[in-house]
Amino acid sequence: MIKIANGIAPRLSIAILLAALAPPARADTAAPAPEPRNPFEQQAGAEIYNGVCQGCHMPDARGASGAGAYPALARDRNLEIAAYPVAIVLKGQKAMPGFGNYFTDEQIANVVNYTRPRFGNHYRGKVPPADVKAMR
Amino acid sequence: MSDPAQTPSRRSLFQMIGTVAGSAAMYHAMTVLGHAAESPFNGPIKLSAPPPGTSVLVLGAGIAGMVAAMELRDAGYRVQVLEYNNRPGGRNWSLYGGDVYTELGGATQTVRFDPGQYINPGPWRIPYHHQGILHYVNRLNVALEPFTQVNYNAYVHSTKMFGGKPVRYREVQADFHGHVAELLAKCTRQNALDQTLSKEDRELLLTALKDWGALDANYEYGKNLISAERRGYDIDPGGGLDPEPAPSEPRAMSDMLRSGLWAAIGAGHSYDMQSSIFQPKGGMGQIGKAFGKALEPLIQYNAKVIDIHQDAGGVTVAYVDSRSGGERRTATADWCVCTIPASILSQIPMNVGGPMRAAIDHLPYMASLKVGLQFKRRFWEEDECIYGGHTYTNQSNRVIGYPMWDYFSKGKGVLLGAYTFGREAFIAAARSPEQRIEDALECGARIHPQYRAEYECGVAVAWHRVPWALGCAGEWSDEGREQHYNNLCALDGRIILAGEHASRLAAWQEGSVTSALDAVERLHKRVMNA
Numbered sequence: 001m002i003k004i005a006n007g008i009a010p011r012l013s014i015a016i017l018l019a020a021l022a023p024p025a026r027a028d029t030a031a032p033a034p035e036p037r038n039p040f041e042q043q044a045g046a047e048i049y050n051g052v053c054q055g056c057h058m059p060d061a062r063g064a065s066g067a068g069a070y071p072a073l074a075r076d077r078n079l080e081i082a083a084y085p086v087a088i089v090l091k092g093q094k095a096m097p098g099f100g101n102y103f104t105d106e107q108i109a110n111v112v113n114y115t116r117p118r119f120g121n122h123y124r125g126k127v128p129p130a131d132v133k134a135m136r
Numbered sequence: 137m138s139d140p141a142q143t144p145s146r147r148s149l150f151q152m153i154g155t156v157a158g159s160a161a162m163y164h165a166m167t168v169l170g171h172a173a174e175s176p177f178n179g180p181i182k183l184s185a186p187p188p189g190t191s192v193l194v195l196g197a198g199i200a201g202m203v204a205a206m207e208l209r210d211a212g213y214r215v216q217v218l219e220y221n222n223r224p225g226g227r228n229w230s231l232y233g234g235d236v237y238t239e240l241g242g243a244t245q246t247v248r249f250d251p252g253q254y255i256n257p258g259p260w261r262i263p264y265h266h267q268g269i270l271h272y273v274n275r276l277n278v279a280l281e282p283f284t285q286v287n288y289n290a291y292v293h294s295t296k297m298f299g300g301k302p303v304r305y306r307e308v309q310a311d312f313h314g315h316v317a318e319l320l321a322k323c324t325r326q327n328a329l330d331q332t333l334s335k336e337d338r339e340l341l342l343t344a345l346k347d348w349g350a351l352d353a354n355y356e357y358g359k360n361l362i363s364a365e366r367r368g369y370d371i372d373p374g375g376g377l378d379p380e381p382a383p384s385e386p387r388a389m390s391d392m393l394r395s396g397l398w399a400a401i402g403a404g405h406s407y408d409m410q411s412s413i414f415q416p417k418g419g420m421g422q423i424g425k426a427f428g429k430a431l432e433p434l435i436q437y438n439a440k441v442i443d444i445h446q447d448a449g450g451v452t453v454a455y456v457d458s459r460s461g462g463e464r465r466t467a468t469a470d471w472c473v474c475t476i477p478a479s480i481l482s483q484i485p486m487n488v489g490g491p492m493r494a495a496i497d498h499l500p501y502m503a504s505l506k507v508g509l510q511f512k513r514r515f516w517e518e519d520e521c522i523y524g525g526h527t528y529t530n531q532s533n534r535v536i537g538y539p540m541w542d543y544f545s546k547g548k549g550v551l552l553g554a555y556t557f558g559r560e561a562f563i564a565a566a567r568s569p570e571q572r573i574e575d576a577l578e579c580g581a582r583i584h585p586q587y588r589a590e591y592e593c594g595v596a597v598a599w600h601r602v603p604w605a606l607g608c609a610g611e612w613s614d615e616g617r618e619q620h621y622n623n624l625c626a627l628d629g630r631i632i633l634a635g636e637h638a639s640r641l642a643a644w645q646e647g648s649v650t651s652a653l654d655a656v657e658r659l660h661k662r663v664m665n666a
Contacts, residue, residue: 009269039552039559040559040562040563041349050566051563051566052563052566053566054564054566055503055562055563055565055566055598055600055601056240056565056601058240058241059241064241064603065603065604065608066220066240066483066603066604067220067440067441067458067476067480067484067603067604067605067606068479068480068483068606069483070240070606075264089634092500094479094482094497094499094500095478095479095481095482095499095500095606096500097500097502097503097611098500102558102559102562116324131435134407134475
């Protein structure tokens, strides 16, 4: 059971099951059941990046481009200050949804700490979960 | 449709009234005839003739863009439409055998479905009260057929209860209603509601509970022929010397509660899911195709918009070929209806005011996944008597949708093997199309053991990977709407936005239609007052 640190009470497993069984949508392609959102199970930074983030930022973190684009995280100066990616993951930006309700402080710290020294980035130092909590 | 020249249809009758007596009279007539009451769609719009030569550039040939283009053209505007894709429809889209789809990241899927088979990656149902989209469906002569939301003989499934075996929806609903009715009847008879209800009302309630919950003479829900009429029989009634019918055994209240399966009961209760619901014959994409044909000379395909600029003289839109890039071209007009999704538009330079820009930049786009799976035979029909409708599961595929056409045909069939939002859809976007299909097969095989032997081919669309949408639809929060919605919809100089994101029917085609009509009417008013 994942502990939720953002003020959402930890849910019993049955509650998760119920949410899982809720009718899929109130709109045609869409409108998810408003709450609760099921948290992700992945914990390690690599698991979270590969299991979630690469859906848009791509496995090599180079982003992608169509009618619009997903920004690269590879060689990304925006990762220099850890608070920046923490804020984006928490709150989202433009079309990117915020993941504050999906991830714990630890998970967000883990994935930010995974990305900053990788993909052609060389930023040192780790952001602690307490800093994520403070930014919620 | 009948020929309006010979037998005036209701629509042409309304149009006649509108022409001679004005739109208010037409609306009144429609209301009296019970037509307009249920929908924000107020009947076909009728714009007066604009000043000769007035031009409008429409960006996007999805439902909103094509509704706008059609109405503006009909009113006498000079209309040009720019579209990123090489086809009309946008998210109104069906995938057929032979179609090739390349997602962001480069994974290419060639659909190998048989002729007549398809999947709708986007919208797939039209509730009866979505009179706006239904108006255009009928105007374009697109044939409709029924869409079944709730199938009482499909399943509700939890890996954690009843040995992981799926349970028929019919039994879940009957048992839950039956047990709840029994409990409430018990409370009523033990005088627990005496403070709340009069004696007469309590008696009426007991009668109603007996009827609603299939209770017996003692107000109990049990194994008998009364409950069997709801949840089904162990031995169904037959003819001649067939054995006598035998009732089935209800599941215990405690098990039903803990299973969570009751959460599926509301599937068909919401306004948008109530019967009647329709789907176009041959796929939702037939609507987009019909629109595209009707607007053929106006739409320029493969046009990627890269800049939108307005000034005192008009609107200039720069674009390049969406396939090859290359030379920068421009299109100009007096006005612009922009239906590009906010997910894309937030990345395109456009000189609008701060409030509209903030609204565009505010809107996140949802993740969603749909997987279509073709099977050699329609085993859900042949083996399990499931004809259309949906099975709900706690697994990561969430839903199995059964094809709602060609029932009893001996051939193949395509299932909607997964339909998800939120966590499951994010995870799916991070996996390859092959992995998404494998996930859907693994989940489905726990419900239908026939899956592995009968599976042939599939296609998986994760909406965050769709190059021209970057998500399935805008996800408005209540606070976001409060702060930004009106600013998103307001006319900004010569530019007005339309689409599902500029509607209160998020992700529904009806939102696109009503948004486009509202935008066109306000733009037209502005033109006429210029």
